[in-house]
Amino acid sequence: xxxxxxxxxxxxxxxxxxxxxxxxxxxxxxxxxxxxxxxxxxxxxxxxxxxxxxxxxxxxxxxxxxxxxxxxxxxxxxxxxxxxxxxxxxxxxxxxxxxxxxxxxxxxxxxxxxxxxxxxxxxxxxxxxxxxxxxxxxxxxxxxxxxxxxxxxxxxxxxxxxxxxxxxxxxxxxxxxxxxxxxxxxx
Amino acid sequence: xxxxxxxxxxxxxxxxxxxxxxxxxxxxxxxxxxxxxxxxxxxxxxxxxxxxxxxxxxxxxxxxxxxxxxxxxxxxxxxxxxxxxxxxxxxxxxxxxxxxxxxxxxxxxxxxxxxxxxxxxxxxxxxxxxxxxxxxxxxxxxxxxxxxxxxxxxxxxxxxxxxxxxxxxxxxxxxxxxxxxxxxxxxxxxxxxxxxxxxxxxxxxxxxxxxxxxxxxxxxxxxxxxxxxxxxxxxxxxxxxxxxxxxxxxxxxxxxxxxxxxxxxxxxxxxxxxxxxxxxxxxxxxxxxxxxxxxxxxxxxxxxxxxxxxxxxxxxxxxxxxxxxxxxxxxxxxxxxxxxxxxxxxxxxxxxxxxxxxxxxxxxxxxxxxxxxxxxxxxxxxxxxxxxxxxxxxxxxxxxxxxxxxxxxxxxxxxxxxxxxxxxxxxxxxxxxxxxxxxxxxxxxxxxxxxxxxxxxxxxxxxxxxxxxxxxxxxxxxxxxxxxxxxxxxxxxxxxxxxxxxxxxxxxxxxxxxxxxxxxxxxxxxxxxxxxxxxxxxxxxxxxxxxxxxxxxxxxxxxxxxxxxxxxxxxxxxxxxxxxxxxxxxxxxxxxxxxxxxxxxxxxxxxxxxxxxxxxx
Numbered sequence: 001x002x003x004x005x006x007x008x009x010x011x012x013x014x015x016x017x018x019x020x021x022x023x024x025x026x027x028x029x030x031x032x033x034x035x036x037x038x039x040x041x042x043x044x045x046x047x048x049x050x051x052x053x054x055x056x057x058x059x060x061x062x063x064x065x066x067x068x069x070x071x072x073x074x075x076x077x078x079x080x081x082x083x084x085x086x087x088x089x090x091x092x093x094x095x096x097x098x099x100x101x102x103x104x105x106x107x108x109x110x111x112x113x114x115x116x117x118x119x120x121x122x123x124x125x126x127x128x129x130x131x132x133x134x135x136x137x138x139x140x141x142x143x144x145x146x147x148x149x150x151x152x153x154x155x156x157x158x159x160x161x162x163x164x165x166x167x168x169x170x171x172x173x174x175x176x177x178x179x180x181x182x183x184x185x186x187x
Numbered sequence: 188x189x190x191x192x193x194x195x196x197x198x199x200x201x202x203x204x205x206x207x208x209x210x211x212x213x214x215x216x217x218x219x220x221x222x223x224x225x226x227x228x229x230x231x232x233x234x235x236x237x238x239x240x241x242x243x244x245x246x247x248x249x250x251x252x253x254x255x256x257x258x259x260x261x262x263x264x265x266x267x268x269x270x271x272x273x274x275x276x277x278x279x280x281x282x283x284x285x286x287x288x289x290x291x292x293x294x295x296x297x298x299x300x301x302x303x304x305x306x307x308x309x310x311x312x313x314x315x316x317x318x319x320x321x322x323x324x325x326x327x328x329x330x331x332x333x334x335x336x337x338x339x340x341x342x343x344x345x346x347x348x349x350x351x352x353x354x355x356x357x358x359x360x361x362x363x364x365x366x367x368x369x370x371x372x373x374x375x376x377x378x379x380x381x382x383x384x385x386x387x388x389x390x391x392x393x394x395x396x397x398x399x400x401x402x403x404x405x406x407x408x409x410x411x412x413x414x415x416x417x418x419x420x421x422x423x424x425x426x427x428x429x430x431x432x433x434x435x436x437x438x439x440x441x442x443x444x445x446x447x448x449x450x451x452x453x454x455x456x457x458x459x460x461x462x463x464x465x466x467x468x469x470x471x472x473x474x475x476x477x478x479x480x481x482x483x484x485x486x487x488x489x490x491x492x493x494x495x496x497x498x499x500x501x502x503x504x505x506x507x508x509x510x511x512x513x514x515x516x517x518x519x520x521x522x523x524x525x526x527x528x529x530x531x532x533x534x535x536x537x538x539x540x541x542x543x544x545x546x547x548x549x550x551x552x553x554x555x556x557x558x559x560x561x562x563x564x565x566x567x568x569x570x571x572x573x574x575x576x577x578x579x580x581x582x583x584x585x586x587x588x589x590x591x592x593x594x595x596x597x598x599x600x601x602x603x604x605x606x607x608x609x610x611x612x613x614x615x616x617x618x619x620x621x622x623x624x625x626x627x628x629x630x631x632x633x634x635x636x637x638x639x640x641x642x643x644x645x646x647x648x649x650x651x652x653x654x655x656x657x658x659x660x661x662x663x664x665x666x667x668x669x670x671x672x673x674x675x676x677x678x679x680x681x682x683x684x685x686x687x688x689x690x691x692x693x694x695x696x697x698x699x700x701x702x703x704x705x706x707x708x709x710x711x712x713x714x715x716x717x718x719x720x721x722x723x724x725x726x727x728x729x730x731x732x733x734x735x736x737x738x739x740x741x742x743x744x745x746x747x748x749x750x751x752x753x754x755x756x757x758x759x760x761x762x763x764x765x766x767x768x769x770x771x772x773x774x775x776x777x778x779x780x781x782x783x784x785x786x787x788x789x790x791x792x793x794x795x796x797x798x799x800x801x802x803x804x
Contacts, residue, residue: 033358040355122341131350137356140556145358 031151034170037142044134052077055124062115069108076101139173148172204736209549213542220539227535231527237780238519241787243303252798275299312429319470329626333365342393349402353409356554362386375584376408384412403561410550411643416543431477511788519779537722559737569727588724609634611662
């Protein structure tokens with residue numbers, strides 16, 4: 001072998017190595033983003049847990065006839081808080097149940113005009129609406145990031161060694177069956 | 188959706204586009220157009236470098252002459268200088284006559300003529316970048332009396348929440364919100380990067396939009412921050428600021444204004460407090476000064492040569508004679524700045540910025556998944572926009588163009604306005620005749636005709652019509668929520684026409700008052716700054732069309748494509764003239780540049796000889 005062939009082989013190897021490093025790093029960056037997005041959902045769920053006692057306290061006086069609705073919300077919250085350290089599936093179920101109980105509460109609250117006139121309740125309701133939105137948007141962001149991550153892994157030629165590097169497809173945060181059922185109940 | 192608009196039904200399937208596709212398309216366009224903008228900047232740099240370089244040589248020569256009074260420079264220095272000059276002459280000959288004797292000498296000559304000026308310009312640009320980096324873009328808006336949103340007020344809490352939601356949807360740190368208590372409805376994103384971005388919102392925006400629309404509007408701004416528009420805006424403005432700085436540096440020996448500007452910049456660079464709001468404001472004020480000094484308006488140097496306003500004296504004539512070549516240089520620089528920026532730089536940058544707006548719109552749809560919210564927000568803001576105080580120098584950062592006219596008349600808004608006038612007209616009639624029958628459903632065109640007819644009758648002296656118009660005026664004032672004095676008074680106008688001095692005075696007072704309320708806000712809008720950014724906004728119609736393709740339900744006015752025919756015919760007719768004018772202007776610039784070169788060369792030779800003569804005697 002002459003010197004030139006050696007140099008050519010060395011150059012090709014160097015280019016390949018750099019490319020490998022770049023691919024690996026981009027995949028790692030995408031994975032970190034996915035993990036971050038997941039943590040963001042967590043933050044918003046926690047925020048919702050913290051807000052609910054305030055809401056229940058504020059509306060209790062006006063909704064004396066709706067004890068069951070209020071209790072359902074409180075119970076669902078307790079369960080959701082308890083499941084914070086459980087499996088993802090458990091959690092998703094508890095949180096969806098909480099969403100359902102809350103939307104139920106809002107639907108019932110519509111029947112109390114004097115409640116809708118109270119400024120502090122309006123503010124609380126806006127905060128809860130916003131929290132629901134935040135959870136939805138955090139979920140949307142998470143799903144977008146998962147899509148990017150999964151697409152990056154699945155496209156040629158990265159699909160050849162994404163598994164070799166130890167990357168696996170992330171799962172989307174889909175709306176749970178229970179949540180869908182709740183939405184239908186509300187209608 | 189009301190049925191008053193004359194929207195043509197869409198025929199056939201719409202060409203849909205997903206927001207991801209739209210984003211990709213606009214990102215590609217950004218790359219293309221930034222290349223064009225960079226090329227335009229370089230092309231503009233050539234005549235500038237050609238005019239600045241001789242000035243540098245002149246300064247260097249004078250310094251060398253002065254130094255050699257005390258410490259004679261070695262003869263080899265003068266030899267090298269001569270050689271350089273010879274190369275320059277080769278390049279000039281090539282420029283003038285088109286004959287290239289020796290390509291190597293030509294290249295060297297070009298380098299001799301271009302490099303020093305180019306290096307100076309690039310150096311100034313880097314300096315401007317380093318200096319204003321802290322301030323970012325839109326620092327002027329910081330000077331406003333902005334406040335944080337009040338969390339215990341529903342609308343403002345909503346604003347804070349929506350910004351948080353959009354930041355979450357975009358995966359960005361939440362930008363700070365600044366609320367301005369201005370009636371105009373608009374919003375802007377300012378700052379240097381996603382980490383220190385702020386969103387400026389006027390209180391009028393909150394009154395105008397519902398939650399979905401607010402979400403769309405803020406999604407546009409957050410997406411714009413996330414797409415890195417702040418950095419692009421900073422680059423775009425830095426080019427204009429560099430031009431201004433160049434003019435200021437050249438004018439510095441001649442006038443107080445330029446020296447003041449320069450001193451302010453130096454002081455800021457040396458002692459400016461870092462990372463404080465005042466420093467950002469100061470930077471914005473200086474940026475405004477610089478952009479203005481790049482304009483064509485009169486300058487320090489013109490004052491020096493303005494002999495009519497000064498006493499004649501021998502000293503002044505000598506000075507005028509000595510400085511005469513600089514005048515040509517200044518003119519050449521200003522002319523080429525003006526010409527190239529208006530023919531190439533501003534259009535390419537405006538197009539680039541429009542693409543960024545479309546991109547932000549598409550990204551906003553990605554964030555909200557609700558194109559209707561943004562579309563409806565844009566439509567509402569377009570029909571009710573107004574100047575935001577202090578917004579002139581950051582006009583391009585706003586959601587919709589805060590100043591300037593948009594060609595699209597909003598059919599909905601017009602119809603709504605006419606409806607309102609018709610109702611007021613009917614109401615004022617009912618109150619006058621006090622009959623209880625409800626007014627007929629207003630037939631808009633005929634009512635508008637009736638109003639104008641009564642108005643002209645009143646002007647002609649019909650007392651009945653005048654009484655009618657007075658009642659109308661009162662009703663309109665109550666409908667608009669203003670006091671009667673704020674409405675124009677037809678009786679006064681009629682009386683003034685017949686020579687009533689008191690009425691005339693009242694009219695003048697009225698005019699002054701209404702101007703006063705407006706000019707307080709729009710003083711900075713009318714200055715030449717905002718016109719720079721007039722073309723930086725895509726028209727509402729095009730934005731709506733693109734949103735429509737991403738799934739928004741907007742009613743688009745169809746113009747039947749007639750305007751295209753008119754434009755095509757006009758461009759065919761006027762095209763040759765425009766080309767001729769362009770060629771003439773280019774020729775004029777070339778003449779100016781050559782004149783500046785020639786005069787400066789003669790001037791340099793003269794001063795050099797003067798020194799030699801002085802030294803030898």
